[in-house]
Amino acid sequence: MKKKMADIEKYRKYFTKDYLMGPNSFRLLDELILKSPEDARFSRALDLGCGSALTSFFIANETEANYVYAYDLWVPASENYKRIEENGLEDRVIPIHGDAMDMPFARNYFDAIISVDAYHYFGCREGVFSEKILPFVKKGGYVMIVIPGLKEQPQGELKELFETWAEGDDAQLFKTAAWWEKLMSDECGEGGQVMVREADCYGIAWQEWFETGHEYAIRDQEFLEEGLYDILNFLLIYVRRGNA
DSSP, X not given: OOOOOOOGGGGGGGOSTTTOOSSOHHHXXXXXXXXXXXXXXXXXXXXXXXXXTHHHHHHHHHSOOSEEEEEESSSOHHHHHHHHHHTTXXXXXXXXXXXXXXXXXXXXXXXXXXXXXXXXXXXXXXXXXXXXXXXXXXXXXXXXXXXXXXXXXXXHHHHHHHHHHHTGGGGGGOOBHHHHHHXXXXXXXXXXXXXXXXXXXXXXXXXXXXXXXXXXHHHHHHHHHTTGGGTEEEEEEEEEEOOO
């Protein structure tokens, strides 16, 4: 299936503080899908850490997905199902409440596992990807992740500013592209292919979050304008599971 940029305007009603939980997830997901490898397939997809399932709607509408499993720990499945019904996707989007560290699916089940602005919260530790995530994608299938990251490790006053903004332990969740590429390559061994690149939608994803007027968006804007804007980025991570 030839990929094309989605008509983001169809989703603009969700660009508000009532729906967005950070930098615009629609922009991030659109670029993640658009730049995915040519052999990536989405027929049976897992939206890992789907939040309010908005990204699940997008995957269902903008790819060839027959079924999208909207999986999240914090948002109840019944709450997401109401939104799924409102969007007429109850036959294709399946809401599930659960922990990424204990997924109930069969191994080799998904053509694609997709995670938008969520994976860094649980996936920075060795063993997580190889033991808890990769086994659930088919051989030859892809895990596709977009997360916030760092262009470089902050130093001096910028480091203090960054750690104040990220509030303690969360600062440890932001890594560089090189760090993620090494971790994923180590996790896959010789059984996978890894590609990590910076996303181009960095500016507009942040700007549309700022425009919501959410109290956290206002705080984020203040910190980014003080200097963080130049050291942060968004990373697109693609991991193809080997056929062995």
